[in-house]
Amino acid sequence: MLITSTLHGTEKNNNTTTFSVWAPLCNRMVLHLVHPHDKEMEMTKHEEGYWKISIDDLPDNATYFFKPDGEKDYPDPASQFQPQGVHGHSQVVNHQLFAWTDQQWKSIPLQNMILYELHVGTFTKEGTFEAIISRLHDLKETGINAIELMPVSQFAGNRNWGYDGAYPYAVQNTYGGPEGLKKLVDACHREGIAVILDVVYNHLGPEGCYFSSFGPYTTNKYNTPWGKALNFDDAWSDGVREYFSNNPLYWFEHFHIDGLRCDAIHFVFDNGAVNFWEYTHQKVKALEEKLGRPFLLIAESDLNSPKVVQPPELGGYGFDGQWLDDFHHALYVLLDEKGKERYYDFGTMKQLAKAFTDGFVHSGEWVQFRKKHFGVSSKGVPGNKFIAHNQNHDQIGNRVQGERLSMLVDVEKLQLAAAALLLSPYVPLLFMGEEYGEDVPFYFFVSHTDKELVEAVKEGRKKEFASFLNEGEIFPDPQAEKTFMKCKLQWHKRHEGKYKMLLNWHKELIRLRNSHSIFQYTDKKYISAEVFGGKGLAIHRRSENAAHHLICLFNLSEKELHYHLPSSQPAWHLLLHSKQPQWQYQHTSENYKPVLQMNGNEKVQLPPYCVVAYASMLQ
Structure with missing residues (x-):
């Protein structure tokens, strides 16, 4: 109840x-x-x-x-x-009718999660909750221990990203409804996998939403990119606040969801004495005490503000974590030369170093895209408060042709990106199929029944991305079923050629992350970064007592670079080298033989586009 x-x-x-x-x-x-x-x-x-x-x-x-x-x-x-x-x-x-079997389930701490974002409709051929269950073993074997479902609240038709949901408490009928979602969560918990659910509290979908016939759920005080803002602080807002602040409790209690990822919280406007997020935080904490288990609240925020993850008593919103888009932007622009067209405020190695050591790259500097000084430093925010990613539904689907990173850069750069993410001090998030380099697109798609709305969506998307269209390029029709069908994962690839190698690469990175104690130290004072050789980056991590050290070396250039290992440690042993034979899927004339053990101040040879990791010998 x-x-x-x-x-x-x-x-x-x-x-x-x-x-x-x-x-x-x-x-x-x-x-x-x-x-x-x-x-x-x-x-x-x-x-x-x-x-x-x-x-x-x-x-x-x-x-x-x-x-x-x-x-x-x-x-x-x-x-x-x-x-x-x-x-x-x-x-x-x-x-009360569902027979849960997860009574012994203990949720996974956020800092230990390997998150995996997926869209129910395109993850499998069937596009249902129950069809996902057969793939859970594959995910677990890869090292995935938490899935993040894109929104499943009822939307119009049977094809949608889910952010146009019209009924925040209803589970999408074409996915399998409430029963199907419960079966999936129960099965995930049996496999040792936590479930995070995307929810949208900043607007309601454009089709099938009749809330205005019942009461003032929206307000004209504020605007969002999707229409009227929800009424969290205007007249009659009490009922709206209750409606949405109770929604997390509903998912946690009735569906055993482990956490929520809250969409675009910067479009939830509330200038009241008790902010909506503080109010929701209080309710979630009360439910935790009642049920004796923790629940996570994760924010997608465009504020570049530490207050998102600060507790309410310190003036914050109380979120357990927030997405870190700056990490993606800083790395992507260095991997794909065309990336500068989309993220023109990024592109230096110094910014990538800052993404590793601070979090927010924009922390008060002038940002051309925003035409203002933007952000505040997050240097003091622990890494386990950030969710970093190389790909997600937005970064892929908001491209004209829905290109994944695997469609934009070569395998060497995919390996670099994966290592940068999984060896970072942040909670890593993979987008479905990323673990094996899936190269089908992920388009934006809808299935509205209102013809005027369909045309409005088509024209809106074309206008929004007009500057990115190449001459003669056809914009995919978001309403067409074939657009949706092209996004279905091709699971057979993970057992073939370069895809199999990339899958094993991800497995090894996750294994290394889980097995080395250094990754438990997420306080920023235990990490430093050094740019060298123009496009080389050294990430140095240490334990609290400085007895253990890890150094990750990235060469993002086309030429060989060299780096002298720190002399502070007398001996270093090799953990990872992306040019080793098992990480090559085709013959190469290059014959690199990584040195398995080196002394402090010895020079490491770094081939083009590679990553090398060394750890200090145990004292």
């Missing part, structure tokens, strides 16, 4: 089903039961604008609509299942 004084949607308790909806400005509210029998019943208005009615002996699959002011049927704004899509009736869900 949700730990809140107000109830949203339906709740099945023993033989009684309670319906509740927030509609403070309505004079009437009618519950229209559709199944098991067609019947309309007047609801009673309670405090703060909640209408309620309790009914005995309803079947677990009862379906219904609400009729604001008794005028027209609409789905429940807090519907937990829309079996016929966003325009159809809502269905009661009895959460």
Whole structure:
């Protein structure tokens, strides 16, 4: 049962089903039961604008609509299942019926996670929750211990990234609904894999959302790129705050989700005395005490501000972690020469070094893209508060042709990128298929039924990316089913040629990360960076007592570089070298023979586009 004084949607308790909806400005509210029998019943208005009615002996699959002011049927704004899509009736869900088997599950600390972002519809041929289960063993064998599901809240049609969800409490019907999601989470926990869920609290989807018929869920005070902002601090905002702050509790309690990744929190506007995120943080902490297990809140933030992960008592938002886009930008521009066209405020080795040692690259400097000085230093924020990545749905899907990194750079650079990410002080996130260099695109796709909306989406995307279109280049139709189908992963590749080598490379990097104690030290004072030879970078990490050292050397140039190992340690032994034979998928005339053990101040030979890691000998 949700730990809140107000109830949203339906709740099945023993033989009684309670319906509740927030509609403070309505004079009437009618519950229209559709199944098991067609019947309309007047609801009673309670405090703060909640209408309620309790009914005995309803079947677990009862379906219904609400009729604001008794005028027209609409789905429940807090519907937990829309079996016929966003325009159809809502269905009661009895959460007591599912037989969970994860009672012994203990969640994984964020700093120990190897995150894996996936889109349910394109991850498998079937595109369902249950189809993912058969692939969990492959992920676990790779070293993945946490999957991050792109949003699964009900959206229009059967193809969508999920960020256009119209019903934040309902699980997408075409993915398998509430039952399918629970089966997936239960199976993940059996495999030792945590589940993070993307949620969207900054806007509601453009099709099938009838919230305005119930109450002031949105406000004209602020604007977002997707339309009206949600009403978190204007008149009648209390009900909206309750609705969205209860949503994390719903996922945690009823679906055993381990954490949420909150989309674009910089578009959640709240200037009230108690910020929405602080309010939500308090509720999550109360649920943790009640259930005796931790829950994670991760932010996608465009603020470059440490306050995102600072506790509320220090004026922060209380998130456990936040995405670090600056890491991606700083590295990508150095790997792909065309990257400068997209991220023209990045491109120096010094910035990449700062990404490793500080986090935010832009920490108060003038940023041309933003036309202002931007950001604050994150030097004091531990690495385990940041989620870094080389690829994610945005960085791939917001390109004209949906190109993955594997479609933009060669294998050597893919190896470099993987090592930079997995040997960093941050929590690493891979995008589905990245572990074996998948090279099918990941386009933006939708399946709206509103023809005007379809055309608006097409024209909007074309306009947004007009400057990136090459002459004669065709922009993929986001509404076309073939656009979606081209994004399906080709799982057979992971057993072939360069794909198999890249998969093994990722496995080895994850194994190294998990086995070496140095990676437990994420405080920035234990890491330093040095640029050498123009495009060489040395990342030096040490343990708290300085007894153990690790040095990662990256050559991002076309020429051979040399680096003298620190003389502070008398002996170094080789952990990793990307030019070793097992990391080459085709014959090469180069014959590099890495030195397995070296003394302090000895010179390391670094071939073009390679990564080498040495650790200090145990004292």
